[in-house]
Amino acid sequence: MTADAGLSVEDVLVEGRKRTNAAAILNTLDVERGTPILAFSPSSAKAEIEKLPWVKQAIVERRLPNVIYVQLIERQPLALWQKEGILHVIDQNGEVIPKAKATKFASLPLIVGPDAPDHAREILALIESEPDLGTQVKAAVRVSGRRWNIRLNNGVDVQLPEEDPTDAWSFxxxxxxxxxxxxxDVVLVDLRLRDRLIVRTSGGTAKDKTKSVKGKKT
Known part of the structure; x- marks a missing residue:
């Protein structure tokens, strides 16, 4: 009866879609032109759309007389997470985005370690706090669930302390x-002792460089 009265679906309007597949949205809505619009359940459609890989949140409305309106808030990729040799794309909350292909996000920073996603935002903020060093970072490796090692593009490992790692990075x-x-000729930089920087060369020699630095932080 609603279709006869002119209350039937004529159009689907979607806003906020960037990475979500358009066909997947239409298939999930399960409506076609001429479907009685009052037979369509926005709440059920919302629940199903929010199961799509890239969708964080959705608003679904009937806009009488004939439009289904969908607004998407999509998940934003934050980093690549290496787990057991496999790369996963994680979002701002540290959650894996299903079916997201890591090869399409090769420019994202790389983190490694079982609990690395839980601490991804803080380590990435640390890296970005020093732009000159940040551009040289290849990966951030979580160590024993307590602290981070930063692997640079030239192969040097920078060992950060468990406490106040941002201060150590700035130092x-x-x-x-x-x-x-x-x-x-450095292969390792050890910052685990407060206000001290110990470097190890490829020959295995360790040197404390702190004393030679003017204006050492106290």
Whole structure:
């Protein structure tokens, strides 16, 4: 009766779609032109649409006389997470985005470790706090669920402390600006002791560079 009265679906309007497949939305709505619009359940459609991989939240409405309106809030990719040798795309909440292909997001930062997604936002904020160093980062590796190692593009590992890692990262950035540590034959930078920077060379020699830095932080 509603179709005869002109209350039938003539159009579906979707806003906010960037990565969600359009056909998947239409299939999930399960309506076609001429479907009685009052027979369509927005709440049921909302629940089903929010099961789609890229959808974080959806608003679904009947706009009488003949439009189904859908507004999407999509999940935003944050990083690539390496787990057991497989790369997964994670969102801002550290959750894996199902069916997202890592190869399409190769420019995202890489994190490694079982609980790395739970702490991804904080380590990425730390890395970005020092842009000159940040551009040299290849991966952030979570160690024993307590702290991070930062692997640089040149293969150098930077060991961050469990406490105050941001201060340690800033400390390293200052030393790098003043002394150019990374221009030398270095394979490891140990920042786990407060206000100290110990470097290990490819020959296995460890040197405490802190004393040579002017204006050392206290």
């Amino acid at each position: 390293f950035a200052r030393i790098e600006r003043e002394e150019g540590v990374l221009e030398r």
